Every structure is written in C-alpha cells, then in structure tokens.
Amino acid sequence: KSSKQTCGTCSLLHQCTQSKNHQKVVTRHIWQEYVEEVEHLRHHKDVKPIYAKRKETIERVFADAKEKHGMRWTTLRGLKKLSMQAMLTFASMNLKKIANWTWQDPKTV
Template sequence: FNIITDAYVTPGNVHDSVPYLSRLDRQIERFGFKVEASALDSGYLTSAVCKGLSDRGIFGVIAHRRFKPTKGLFPKSKFTYDKENDLYICPNKEELTYRTTTREGYREYKSDPKKCATCPLLSQCTRSKTKQKVITRHVWEDHKEQVRLNRLSPSGKELYKFRKEKVER
C-alpha cells in the first residue's frame, strides 16, 4: 500500500529492532490498526521482538539468520534441546545440564568435563581448556522458535513474499 505511517530517528549505533515494538505500539494506538501479522527481516530475530509479538497476539514471520559457528566446531544446531528435561544432548549423546541463568536472561547448560575429556568428538565440540562445553539459551527462546515455525508454515511463506514485494522495494 506504500503508505508510511511512522518515522523515528535513532543514533547510528542503535539497531532498528530496538525501538520496533514501541513504534508498533504507537502506530496501533495512533491509527487504531488491528495488527494480525508482521513480517520482518533477519535483523529483527531477537528474543525480545519475538516475545513482544507473541505477547501482542501477532503472527510473526522473521527471516532466518545465518550464524557462522567457529570453524571446525559443531554449531549449536547439532545439540538437541530436550524441553521436558530442560537439558541439551550433544552429538555424542551426552547431557548438558542447566547450571545458572545470567543477568541478561541466558540459561547456561554445561557438559561434564570428565566425560568430555575422553570423548572422540571433543575437538569438534569445544576448545575449552577445562574440556567443558557450554551452551546458552535465552529464557524467551521458545518465542523465537515459534517465529521460526511460523516462517516455515504456508501462511508464513506467503506473508514473507509480500514483505519482500512491499517493504524492500
């Protein structure tokens, strides 16, 4: 529809995703928009934005972000999260158990260094001198995973095509 409904200036070192939810709220309030869905590029794939969309009952579709793991080491995707037991399973089928939550909201899961010391996959898993693998998971990660599933759904794919046609022109 190509109608600009908001403009907001931030310093150059502030990413657009930071004020996104407050700007969305302002437009909803100011114009009475009934927002059912939102399609965004990969820069918006943050735990805060995903949770914010979920809290507002908005179907979020956000592009996939490609993280480059450390060369030669397994990416986080090779570790399986077991939601029921709240732990990760490594490629060698060992458990990384919850230890603590940081002030930033990341839950830390750590391996048993005694088991890791004899693991045949150690060199592909960690370069830690303590021979312990640590994986972090944000407390709002479930919201991010839902947005990923939305992107892969038929309606998510259709919505994302529309975003590219209208916003990225």
C-alpha cells in the first residue's frame, strides 16, 4: 500500500489510481517471488534443452495414461479410490516399460 499523504499531493495521482482515499494497493500472491524465480530459471540457457525434453518424457506419460489407460474419465469417487486407480495405472505403465526394456536388451536389466 502506498502512503496516503504522499499520494494525496502527487500530480500524477489520476494516472496511478482512481481510489477515493488516494492510496495505491498492489496485491501479490504470497509465493509470487518463487514463481518469478522459476520463470527466470526456465529461460536460462542451461535449462532450455532439458525443458525441451519434457514434452517427450513427462508429458508423454500423462498423454498415454489418458489415451491408453483410461485416465481421461473415471467412475470412481473419493480421493482414496482415485489414488488407487492412479497408482495401479502408473504401476502397469512402469511394468510395460520394464518389459519393453527387457525385450529389447535382456543383458542390461
């Protein structure tokens, strides 16, 4: 919040705020500085190649879960039941991934 006394005598008050008490209020989320730091790091030259791989790794897993494993809709209700479904889905996806690795090169696993 700005000072009422300082803003009340300012010649640029009409450009800054239209409030009747001549006070400018800027609201920021409590974690806004962390959000800004993450956004800054995301555009760093060392992180850009890693962030570009996200669409091939992380996002693909969730897309496969939605399209191939029924995670687009659910008939279950409640956090416990949905957590169970998600854990079983991702466990089965991990088993499929391990099976594919073993099938391709059985010596490394």
